Amino acid sequence: MIRVRFAPSPTGYLHIGGARTALFNWMYAKAQGGQCILRIEDTDRERSKEEFLEEILTSMKWLGMDWDEMYRQSDRFDIYRQYATKLLEEGKAYKDGAAIILKIEKQEVKIYDLIRGEIVFDTETIKDQVLMKSDGSPTYSFACVMDDALMEISHVIRGEDHISNTPKQIMIYQALGFKVPKFAHLPLILGEDGGRLSKRTGAVAVSDYKKQGFLPQALVNYLMLLGWSPGNNQEMITLKAAVKKFSIKKINKAAAVFSLEKLKWLNSQYIKQMSVSEVVNVSIPFLREAKYIDDNYDRKRLENIVQLYKSRTPTLADFLERADYFFVDDFSVDEGAKDKHLTEDKKEAFQKLGQQIEEQARFDVKVSEQVFRALVEESGMSASELVHPVRVALTGKDVGPGLFEMMAALGKEKVVQRLRAAFLKR
């Protein structure tokens, strides 16, 4: 039975590197019909927080992952102590104060990594390893080895930063007489600057990406593309389809630089592909949060607005920002565009346009275009001479959906009101 594990430490949020490690573990388990174990490495009681654990679990579920078993190392201190004592009795470890330390014999340790092949270490440079700390808690490596063995983990899939830990851990397996699992060390994810991924270079928490309006499908899709490829020049792929194609052997060895641009592109592709109704559904929490809607929102109207923005939105947060004028009157205004387009010579046309629109019994896309074009023709202006000023007056922006669609969605009342106010405010 293939058994893998993801072992986060609840001392912080789930970051995208950890999420990808979890993802590859999960995909491998699913691809092999195996099991995925979630192990909470909360041996550091000072830094471990329940709220972080909640955040990690929420993020994992949000990304579409689940697990077959879950353990907490803080529940298992007795087990660690018991085995450490055994090593002590066998003379394989010794005490230093209250700490229990494993003797490291000089030898050559070979590990076979599923991604990198054979890696050889000389333990001469490895110091004796602390197993149990003075405070009675196990060290990371000891607890990790104990659990991987006792939980019958067949494959340890983790970040490349653990390669150097592996020989130490193998020494522990040997001392304990446990079977050594197979290892696969994933390449790291680097920040845009080529260095370590950090808050400085952008968001690192999965929950931050959620807040910014990235879709889980897009994030998961992007994450799996970092170091792996489904082949056939395919960029977009569902988790389900990726599982079918997944193979550890095809994972890259080289670290990958995280590109927010590409993530945004993928996200925009997913938004574009979703139905209007689906995009409305995922947007609602954001609209609520921004107080753009309350419980009595008009779904038809939302669908209308989403339709206009579906193909011009990288993230849901961008959607809210760009379509703010549909929901509030104090929408953001591009002052540069305002100065450029809202010139006094448009005053008369605005007045007439407002007047004529107000007179319409029905105001839809067709009518708005008819009225607008008639006015343009009558005044001798070109369409674009009035299109831009009107857009700026109604939306505060000089970019956006088609003017007539936008006016119809905004509604007669708001259109008239904003056209009239356009020159009053100055």
Next chain:
RNA sequence: GACCCCAUCGUCUAGCUAGGUUAGGACACAAGCUUUUCAAGCUUGCAGCGCGGGUUCAAAUCCCGCUGGGGUCGCCA
């Protein structure tokens, strides 16, 4: 510094296991089409095998060295 890992367009990658490709795709960038704007879409373009040695008829692919990047050296995980 010691030890370990890695190296194809600016970025993510296919190709490398079993040497022979006009080195393919995607993001970004540029241009064009379309258009009331911005997007989206379509078309086109730009751009890469880090360097040096081997092995071979033939090397992105195999070997060695160099350089460069990354990781680890905690009673953190």
